[in-house]
Amino acid sequence: MTPEPLLEALRSIVGADHVLTQGKLCAWEQDWRRRRQGKALAVVRPASTAEVAAVVRACAKAGTALIPQGGNTGLSVGATPDDSGTQIVLSLTRMNRIRAIDRDNLTVTVEAGCILQTLQEYADQHGLLFPLSLAAEGSCTVGGNLGTNAGGTQVVRYGNTRELCLGLEVVTAQGEVWEGLSGLRKDNTGYDLRHLFIGSEGTLGVITAATMKLFPKPVADLTAWAAVPSMAAAVRLLGLAHQHLGASLTGFEVMGQFALSLVARHMPQLRVPFAAMQGAPYCVLLENADSESEQHARERFEHLLEHALDEGCVLDAVVAESIAQARELWHVRESIPLAQAEEGLNIKHDISVAASRIPAFVEHTDALLTREIPGVRLVNFGHLGDGNLHYNVQAPEGDDGKVFLREQEARVNRLVYDAVAQFGGSFSAEHGVGQLKTHELERYEPPVALAMMRAIKQALDPQGIMNPGCVLSKP
Amino acid sequence: MTPEPLLEALRSIVGADHVLTQGKLCAWEQDWRRRRQGKALAVVRPASTAEVAAVVRACAKAGTALIPQGGNTGLSVGATPDDSGTQIVLSLTRMNRIRAIDRDNLTVTVEAGCILQTLQEYADQHGLLFPLSLAAEGSCTVGGNLGTNAGGTQVVRYGNTRELCLGLEVVTAQGEVWEGLSGLRKDNTGYDLRHLFIGSEGTLGVITAATMKLFPKPVADLTAWAAVPSMAAAVRLLGLAHQHLGASLTGFEVMGQFALSLVARHMPQLRVPFAAMQGAPYCVLLENADSESEQHARERFEHLLEHALDEGCVLDAVVAESIAQARELWHVRESIPLAQAEEGLNIKHDISVAASRIPAFVEHTDALLTREIPGVRLVNFGHLGDGNLHYNVQAPEGDDGKVFLREQEARVNRLVYDAVAQFGGSFSAEHGVGQLKTHELERYEPPVALAMMRAIKQALDPQGIMNPGCVLSKP
Incomplete structure (x- = not known):
């Protein structure tokens, strides 16, 4: 069947200028991490809810699949078309009011x-x-x-x-x-x-x-950086922070020293506190947002850190003295992915495990990977406050990242995700399933839950036109 | 079809002692507010998840409906059987570990x-x-x-x-x-x-x-009671409380003076602060749970209340000096339903409206009901912090509550729920739909949403054996 009548209908709904079929469309057809390159029948850019509804009705009538897309920054390939040239990318960016x-x-x-x-x-x-x-x-x-x-x-x-x-x-x-x-x-x-x-x-x-x-808005926002003697100590610090700061604890990030060493290596202009400190395999970044005053926030923070130093779950700590200093600390944390990219291609994970089980999970999985892939380097950092780690795996020093990815990615994923499952965790904490991880969902989700998901998909989208092959593999 | 084979199967799953068919079963067959009296085929009391699963399979095989039940304290008749004598009450109370x-x-x-x-x-x-x-x-x-x-x-x-x-x-x-x-x-x-x-x-x-x-656990829990000049002032106080206390604000209840007067009348032993105070149609109870110290909590509370007094959104206020005093204040708040019952039968509502629209909603609906039912008395109280009011309607002084309910309930519900809908609110904020409000759901829920709910029900329970007639009316 020729797609021309559908394209004509879409042009009449959103205007010809907003049905893109010519030229370079890779901003919509390729995912942000460039894991997949698709080919769309058209990119359609409605400006209102009524236009979206009319577009969906036209596609439903034609039996044509729709891929809703926002900023196309997702990390699991959930918003780009397959390579058939038959799917419509429904870009929502004009609906931005x-x-x-x-x-x-x-x-x-x-x-x-x-x-x-x-x-x-x-x-x-x-x-x-x-x-x-x-x-x-x-x-x-x-x-x-x-x-x-x-x-x-x-x-x-x-x-x-x-x-x-x-x-x-x-x-x-x-x-x-x-x-x-x-x-x-x-x-x-x-x-x-x-x-x-x-x-x-x-x-x-x-x-x-x-x-x-x-x-x-909080009245004061303070940031601290602490060196800790172990992942278990970081979890203990999290417990103390909950207790001392209550709901003022707004951030709790953990960073392994190897991850920080990549920042130091590739961004030498950044100062990394407690870099390579003896006996401190991890650092923690804490944020404390106070509804009272900066002085109060500082007192609470210092009280917490003194308690943690006394208990031995913190070896040393600094509290940022200014907003500029706080930004610098966050900048170090946020530079890890870029530093890692500078170091070479790597295998990324976005996993979660109950905070209480993270120390055992990390010990188990670090040992497993080191045994299976001699020289492998582990870039471990993430939102420990939520039990969410970006537990990334980098090729041994000097190895070609591309070759490493090609030869090891499937195996490393299996080792890591099996370990995550063994510790009751999730293979996708915050990035979703997308097209990239449908097979992981099929592997790790209980069959009873998968069957319910498929039943719900069938109930709400019986034609199967909404983002097919995302989350659930095509039937 | 005789039910005996099913009952036999159920006895073999949970033990004969836990399949109740004889004697007074009204603790399971009648809802807590005694709005409906059902008749069950049996009350089945499994002790484990495996037993629950086996009971459901046996009922599915027999095509027999199941009514899951916990403490049977629900207020919308969602956990008791119909009067057919064919449904199984599945009581979960033995699974209490x-x-x-x-x-x-x-x-x-x-x-x-x-x-x-x-x-x-x-x-x-x-x-x-x-x-x-x-x-x-x-x-x-x-x-x-x-x-x-x-x-x-x-x-x-x-x-x-x-x-x-x-x-x-x-x-x-x-x-x-x-x-x-x-x-x-x-x-x-x-x-x-x-x-x-x-x-x-x-x-x-x-x-x-x-x-x-x-x-x-919070370190200190303080309670305050404030007289406010209007519902708009109560909403303004809520905004100030969010700002001053942040996440330490754990309770924000509003009570109309008529509701409080019923407590004073029927529980004369209770002291109601600011009862019948001139120009103060409402009182507010605030709770402040601090993660620091009692002194700190008291300072924050006093700071908030001073600010509110200055602004005029509070006329007078007390902060409980002891846990006993705090309990007394909460006891007044919690005695409203009982005091109301002492006063006679009444028409209860559990509605929510965005906090910002509550003053206009209350003004509109108070005037409407007073016009439509001369002498009607409004018992208005609830969780203003969540926009949730128990906006109850009591018969005019001296009228028979039973007659009032029989003659006015449907009409009053329509007036109140139509007003709620007009203000973008919900006819059931926290009590659910149950059997009691399925017709309200059909009336006020958008047809598109209702159709999705029915499709989901059909997808997950195609036999229609799980609590039929609750939430969604029987097809």
């Missing part, structure tokens, strides 16, 4: 294509905080954050994107609009469709807008 | 039949907090809390039951066990089945166990 703010209710209603950083800045200008924060915030969209249930650096206090959302507007796989926007903090009227769409990666429908929570 | 606590991960794994208060006390004994708290806590079960997504008095800080749950163990409608227990705070592997089962009131499967979040 902030529709309304309700300061007394601490909520904001925003369209799916709004850039995360735009929303952060908008909240800030209104004297409030939108706490979701992650590396791609300058280009990822709120719709993508919701579709993948993005995490980031403040989850320990504010939760994942899921926990920040009160209501959704969704275009269903039939092209109907579900008006589920809501600023309600309590609403027990039937099944929670909101949470079903959040994290479903565009496979059940298209999120077009959302009502998100806002928070009072 | 706390399976494991993980202090470093701040989680506890508990069976569905565990009494809420038992879990609260268990956490307390381990130096931790399980924050869910509601009137029925001495007899409701964690499984029931999850099934109905219970709310209560600490939602403003800790969220509803949904937000406190990390993982579930569920017996599906086919009698299979989904092992979804998990202590993970980040896990983006497929559709969120957990949130689908939470709040589904036993219509999609049977929750048999859950992993729940725990929190560090």
